Amino acid sequence: MKKKATIALAFIMLFTSMVPAFAVEFTDISGHWGRNHIQRMADKGIVSGSEDPNTGRRVYKPDDPVTKVEAIVMLYSMLRETEQLISQNDHTSRYRSIMTSADIPEWAMRQVAYAIEAEIISTTDLAGFMKDAEPSPEQQSAAREEVAIYFGKAMDTEEEADRTATSLDFKDTEQISSNALPYVNLLVEKDVISGDTENNFNPRQTITRAEMAALLSKAVEALEDSDPIVIQLPDREDEDEDEDEDDDERDDDRRNWTRKEGEIQRVNTDTGLIYITFEDEDDVELYKVDRNTEILIRSIEHELISLKRDMKGEFTINERDELIRIDIEPRRSRFTGYLRVITDLSTHYAIVVESRGDSDNRRSFRITDDSEIIIDGSSSRASRLEKDELVTVEYNDLDVIRIENDYDDGRDDEVEGILEGPVSFSSYPYTIQVRKHNRRSEEYKLDDNPTVRVDNRRGYLEDLSRGDIVEMELNRDGYVTRIDAISFDRETKYEGTIQQITLGRTDTITIMDDDREERTFELAEGVDVFIDNDRSSLSDLRVNAKVELHLEGGRVVEIEADRLPRSDxxxxxxxxxxxxxxxxxxxxxxxxxxxxxxxxxxxxxxxxxxxxxxxxxxxxxxxxxxxxxxxxxxxxxxxxxxxxxxxxx
Known part of the structure; x- marks a missing residue:
C-alpha cells in the first residue's frame, strides 16, 4: 500500500494524543474475559460503548458483533490516538457522493473517507458495508479476516506484508482468503492477533466487540513503540506557484497525448529501445524508454527488463512522439449504463451512471484532465457528453480512465448460441466461448459486472455451463453486458438436516436425509439463505436444522431452513x-x-x-x-x- 504522506521531521498536530478527562465505566463487562482490554481502550477514548435506554447506564455489549463501519471507526480512533494517521485532513467532501450512494451513516463518513484515502479500503468495498432492510439499511457484520485486512494495511507502514513469507500454522489456514493472508501473517508476527484455543483463526467468523477491543489493545501496544507519522507541509506560497506551473504544463502537454493499443516486437535493455506494432498499422515503430517513461504490467510498476516480446498493452505517446507510459495488460474495471447526472465542478466533472440492467445500481465517477472521452468514435470533450445516453466507463477507483458513448457502427449488439464451456477466469477480462448458428465458435470478452440470468432467475457467471442456450447483449466495444441462459440441468431439491458446513476453497454443506444417509453438496458463490422465510447468511445456519436445498448445475444455489427453537x-x-x-x-x-x-x-x-x-x-x-x-x-x-x-x- 502506498502511503500518501512523506515521513519527515515537521510538525505533529496537537490534541491527537489527548485522552478523556474521565474514565468510562461499563456496567456489563464485570467478569468478562475482555474487561481489561475494553477498559483500557475506553480510557484512551478509542471505544465508548452506548447508553442502555432502560437503565441510562453505560454498556459495551462485549459479545455483540462488530460491523464493518464500526471497525473502520475504531481503527481510525486507534490511529489518531497513536499518532499514526497519514493525514489530518477531512476527506469527506471528496468521497461524499459515493459514500451516500452506499448508505454509509453520516457519523462515520470522516473515518470511512480516511480509510478510502489511505487505501485501507476501496470504494468498491463500500458495497458490502450495508444491506437492504426496512425501514432503513442496516450495517453488515465484519468477518475476522476482513478486520485483519483493515488493520494490516493501516499498520503496514514499511510495506512488509507483501515481502513477508507466509508462515501461519493455524489449522484452518487454507480457509483464509489469499488477499488476507499477508495481513494476517503480519499481525501474527506483531503479536496483534492470534487463533482460538484450538489454534483456528476462523477467518469468516464475525468478530465480537470484546475481541475487537483485544485487537485494538494489542495493536496500540505495537504502535506505541513506533515513531509517529508526521506530515511535512511545504511553504504555501511556493506550493501555489508550483501548482499553477504544473497545471499549465499539464494542460499544454496532455491535450495532445494519444494512447494506442499495440504489441511489443523487440526490447533492447542495453540501449532502452523498444519496437512496437500498433493495431491497424503495419509498420514497426521505434521508441526510446527513459527514466520518465512509466512502465506498468497488470497495473503494477516494473522496470524495462520486465518487458518481453509479444506483450500486448496500451502505449501513451506525447505530441513530441515520446513514449510516456507503457501499460501491459491493464486491469481496468468497466461499467455500462445510462449517464443520469453530469456536473461541471471546474476542477473536474462529476457524473452518475445508472446500470443498464439494474436501475437501482448507480455509481459515481470523476472525469479529470487525464480522462479519455470518446464520442461517436472520435476523441472529444466531457462537455459534449449528453445526459441519459448509454456510455461505457473504464475506471480506477473513482477516476474515469476512458468513457465512450454507445453509437451504431454496424457491429452486432446481440448474440445467440450455445455455450462451448464455462466462463474462463484464467485471464482478465474474463471470456466466454459461444457456438453460433453457422457452427462457428467465437470468444467474447465479458464486461466488468455483466447481468446474468439462468432459467429466468438471477444467476452468476459460475452458474453457466457447457450446453446452455444463451442470448447475450454486447456494448460498443463488443464486451458482454448481459447473459440470459436456459439450462438443461433442471433444478433439483434435497431435504434433510444439517450435519456440517465447511467454508474453504470449495464451500460445502453436508446433510442427512430421511433414510439417514449423508450427502455433501458444493455451495454456489452467493448462495441465497432463508431461515423461516427471512433472508439470512450461512453463518446463521446451525447443525441439526432442517433444510431444503435447491440445486442448479450440481451446486446449491438456495437454502431454505427452519429455525431451531430458542429454548427446550x-x-x-x-x-x-x-x-x-x-x-x-x-x-x-x-x-x-x-x-x-x-x-x-x-x-x-x-x-x-x-x-x-x-x-x-x-x-x-x-x-x-x-x-x-x-x-x-x-x-x-x-x-x-x-x-x-x-x-x-
Missing part, C-alpha cells in the same frame, strides 16, 4: 475441555440425529446457573474436565448458550 434444548454429555478465559466449555455428547459422538461449544454467561453435585450453586471455575453434565440452553445466532448446567453424579 437439552444436552447431556461429558466435559471435554474448559476455557476459563472465555467461559466456554466443550461438551462431548451423542447427536440425536446421527447417534454419533460430537463436540459442541457451550457458552457460559453471568446469567448461567451452575448446580453442583450437592445441589448448590457453584462457579464456572469449579467445573472439571470429564464431569458428566446436563445442560439446558438455547441458540443465539450460531452459538449455544447455557441457561442451566447440572453436574451429575
Amino acid at each position: 434444548r437439552v444436552l447431556q454429555g461429558t466435559i471435554d475441555r474448559l476455557d476459563d478465559r472465555r467461559d466456554i466449555l466443550t461438551l462431548e455428547h451423542i447427536s440425536q440425529q446421527t447417534d454419533r459422538y460430537i463436540k459442541t461449544s457451550v457458552y457460559v454467561t453471568r446469567d448461567t446457573v451452575i448446580v453442583g453435585r450437592d445441589n448448590r450453586n457453584i462457579d464456572f471455575t469449579r467445573l472439571r474436565r470429564d464431569d458428566e453434565v446436563l445442560i439446558n440452553g438455547h441458540y443465539s445466532n450460531n452459538d449455544f448458550i447455557a441457561d442451566r448446567i447440572f453436574v451429575i453424579d
